[in-house]
Amino acid sequence: GYCIISVLETMKTYSAEDGLTEEALVTKLRTCRCHHLFLHTSLKHNSSGTCRWGEFGEGGLLWGECSARHFEWFEGSPVNELLFKVKELYSLDDKVTFRNVTVSSENRPRPLHLGTATQIGAIPTEGIPCLLKVLLPSNCTGLPVVYVRDLLLNPPAYVIASRIQAACKLMSNVTCSIPEFTCVSSAKLVKLLELREANHIEFCKIKSVLDEILQMHKNSELNEILKLLMDPAWVATGLKVDFETLVSECEWVSRRIGEMISSDGESDQKMSTYPIIPSEFFEDMESSWKGRVRRIHLEEEFAEVERAAEALSLAITEDFIPIILRIKATTAPFGGPKGEILYVLVDEICRGTETAKGTCIAGSIVETLDTIGCLGMVSTHLHGIFNLPLTTKNIVHKAMGTECVDGQTKPTWKLIDGICKESLAFETAQREGIPETLIQRAEELYFSVYAKDAISGRNDKNLEMFPSDTSVNSSNEASDQLSVIRNRAIRSKMDSANRMEVLWKEVEIAVTIMCQEKLYELYKIKGTSELAEINCVKISAREQPPPSTIGASSVYVMLRPDKKLYVGETDDLEGRVRAHRSKDGMRNAPFLYFLVPGKSMACQLETLLINQLPNHGF
Structure with missing residues (x-):
């Protein structure tokens, strides 16, 4: 048979495959991208005994394929001579070594035979559709398609194939959300790193791959799949790595990259904002460099920019501003007769009266002050x-900032944008020395009477947590199941240090x-005969639904960037998630979903959530 030697200059690797048929060799040439082609002189000496290779049948197909390309003849030891020519072509030092x-x-x-590969479209042929485009999802492109195509063209050994099949079977049955499985070209990354040209985007891709491996390692369902993929990865890359070594190296590299580059969740690199300067100005000036490198490495530059802003x-x-304020005051209907600026400070407005009516009086006062242009x-x-x-035009909401210190939420005594409906009463009482038993009892009373507030964020004791017209028999199995869910909702404590997690927990409880x-x-x-159970599964940013959701009816809730909820139902959850995230500003939108028996049921529950979630403050 024939032998083909492939040298990858960027990765500094080479591999040899022998025992190939002429058709297999032609197939490889048609499906791989080679910048330089070298033919060994041994090809000239065929069985016909002539040096005019390919003229008498044997080797004719291969000769036709090679003669259509630019190639060079070489002789001597194939591996050594090829490596010498590669070093010469790319001006590499003689000391550079290539890994086998x-x-x-x-x-x-x-x-596969050349004819078979052509007939299934694995080799691009005009007029023949590609089988992979029919079998694989429409959004599956690039490196995954190339990998599957190579598996078809060059089937692996039985041991490797069985591991790939086992991994696919496990993946089709997982119930948890799965990583996005970032695909990057290893050769491209190595080249960029070698030339020190990798930018923030490339490092983010590397970190995504590492974090996805670590995510699979930490999940009991996905960890088994990760172990099965070790041998196929070895065959694809030629690099055999111990499983524990892979995990530890991923942790180290991910941590090192995380120490250098900035992530989406960092709040200390937001664009400068001043009420009197258009935000577009700062966007144009700062968007090209902020959010790339962690601030700790650029403190002087950040300080200089902040001073300038x-x-x-x-x-x-x-x-x-003084002129604008003077104009506002003099043109206000209730402004001072001499044009004085009207400025009001009110602390705990209408606190000394009944809550509901005091709230309305306070709202009326605020509305009036806004109408007359009062500052x-x-x-x-x-x-x-x-x-x-309220009908207002100029009201700006501010809240007291908080931070988590040693697991406790503490105020920063700084004003931030937004509305705060959490007074940290229990935390403050604990900090002031109130006995823990009293605080625990207070929490129990709060969740028993104001359970709805834990979900909706409202402070209305007249609202009830559960519909009063639902009759439940405690002896019934379904009733017991529902009671467990209710108790879990009432006793659940929210971690105020992470508002997003708190919000998602509230949504999950309400939906369930x-x-x-x-x-x-x-x-x-x-x-x-059987009561279906609602089992909500969260899909975080850079995650996707498991394959087990394909073809299954599901109801989902999406948290939009403006903190509003979107409810939908679908039989194609993965496609729906992808469609939502393709819109501007929605790339990292998280989802909550649960499976239901049938589309009719999904439609009913979708309508229920759309109508009822607003009544719970969402």
């Missing part, structure tokens, strides 16, 4: 004021309770 990544062809099936804001403020600041713990239908009660109602009406 040859995988033994023993017990390996024969490659503050100086610009101060200059505008000193020149224009000022109003503080309150009457959270219901944020739900009043409402949908489980709906299923229980249908269970009683239809008398079905």
Whole structure:
């Protein structure tokens, strides 16, 4: 048979495959990208005894393929001569070594015949559709397609093939969300790193691959799949690595990259903002460099930019703001007769009266002050004021900033943008020395009476957590199941240090309770033999649904960047998630989903959530 030697200059590797048929060799030439082709002089000496290779039948197909390309003849030891020519072509030092990544062809099936490869479209042929485009999802492109194509053209040994099949079977049955499986060209990354030309985007891709490996390692379902993929990865890369070594190296490299590059979650690299300067100005000036490298490495540069931005804001403020304020005050209907600026400070507005009516009085006062153009600041713990239908134009909401120190939420005494409906009463009481038993009892009373507030964020004791018209028999198995869910919801403590996690927990509790009660109602009406259980699964940023959701009816809730919820149902969850995230600003949108028996049920629960979630403050 024939032998082909492949040298990859970027990776500094080479491999040899022998025992190939002429068709297999032609197939490889047609499916691989080679910048330089060298033919050994041994090809000239065929069985016909002539040096005019390919003229008498044997080797004719290969000769036709090679003669259509530019090639050079060489002689001597194939491996040594080829490596010498590669070093010469790329001006590499003689001391540069190439690693042998040859995988033994023993017990390996024969490659596909050229005709078969052409007929299934594995080799691009005009007029013949590609089988892979029919079998693989439409969004599967690039490196994954190339890998599957190579498996078809050059089937691996039975041991490797069995591991790939086992991994696929396990993946089709996982119930947890799975990584996005970032695909990057190893040769391209090595070249960029070698030339020191890798930018923030490339390092983010590397870190994504590493973090996805670590995510699989930490998940019991995905960890078994990761172990099965070790041998196929060895065959594909020629690099055999111990499993524990892979994990430890991924942890180290991911940590090192994380120490250098900036991630999306860092809040200390936001664009400069000043109320009197258009945000587009700072976007144009800072977007090209902020959010690339961690701030700790560029403190001097950040400080210089902040000083410049503050100086610009101060200059505008000193020149224009006094004039603008004077004009506002003099043109206001209730402004002072001599044009004085009207400024009001109110602390704990309407605190000394009944909560509901005091909230409405406070809202009326704030609305009036806004109408007359009054400047000022109003503080309150009457959270219901944020739900009043006030007609205002100039109101800006501010809240007290908090931070997590040693597992406890503490105020920073700094104003931040946004609305805060959490007073940290229990945390403050604990910090002031109130006995822990009293605080625990207070929490129990709070969740028993104001359970709805834990979900909706409202402070309205007249609202009830559960519908009053639902009759539940405690002896019934379904009722017991529902009771467990209710108790879990009431006693669940939210970690205020992470607002996003708190919000998702609230959404999950609300969705579970409402949908489980709906299923229980249908269970009683239809008398079905088994009550379906709502099992919510979260899909975080850079994750996707497991393959087990394909073709299954599901209901999902998406958290938009504006903190609003989107509810939908689908039989193609992966496609729907991909469609949502393809929109501007939605790339990292998280999802919550659960599977239901049938599309009809999914539509009913979708309608239920759309109608009921707003009543719970979402």
